[in-house]
Amino acid sequence: MSRIRAEYMDPAGVRHGGMPTVHWGGADPTIYATKRQLAKKGKRRGRQPVAAQLRWWGITGHGGYGERFADLYRWDLAKDKRPATRRQLAALAKANRALRTCPTCGVVREYVIPRKYGECIDCHDDYWCSKPYSGAEREAA
Ligand SMILES: [Zn+2]
Incomplete structure (x- = not known):
């Protein structure tokens, strides 16, 4: 030693x-x-x-x-280790739900709302689709 x-x-x-x-x-x-x-x-x-x-x-x-x-x-x-209590699980579920709720359309999605968009993919797509080359505008032309 x-x-x-x-x-x-x-x-x-x-x-x-x-x-x-x-x-x-x-x-x-x-x-x-x-x-x-x-x-x-x-x-x-x-x-x-x-x-x-x-x-x-x-x-x-x-x-x-x-x-x-x-x-x-x-x-x-x-x-x-204590297993999570029902209350803790409920709090987690709630937090998770909040992360999946789109602030624009209010729909709870299967995925977490991407932070860089700040809204769900559908809303994000709608936003971009409603720009100059949307179908509606083409019909009007
Ligand atoms: Zn949305």
Whole structure:
């Protein structure tokens, strides 16, 4: 074990204010997981406190190389993600419906109204078709 790794390896948290600390790869993946790892398996941390912290050297958000931290949670205390409630689904459906409603003709479309047109394809086409070369004008000529 390298010196740096040994420095990080502090499962009892003696040198880290009581926070159990492990180096990257030093955490037992069957016991600990990061929030992201929990989410991947459809879990959430629930009310459990941070179980340990992970430290490693790596690329930082600022493009440099430095010390990184990640909070670790326990699998056995993680909760299943709550399925969306009926109310949340209704809110989503409503928002989705609003995105599909054409402000020009008021018709709810199968697709989301293209933002660049600001109206449904039919209205957009009508707009362009009613320009100089429309059938109506040709008939009148
Ligand atoms: Zn329309």
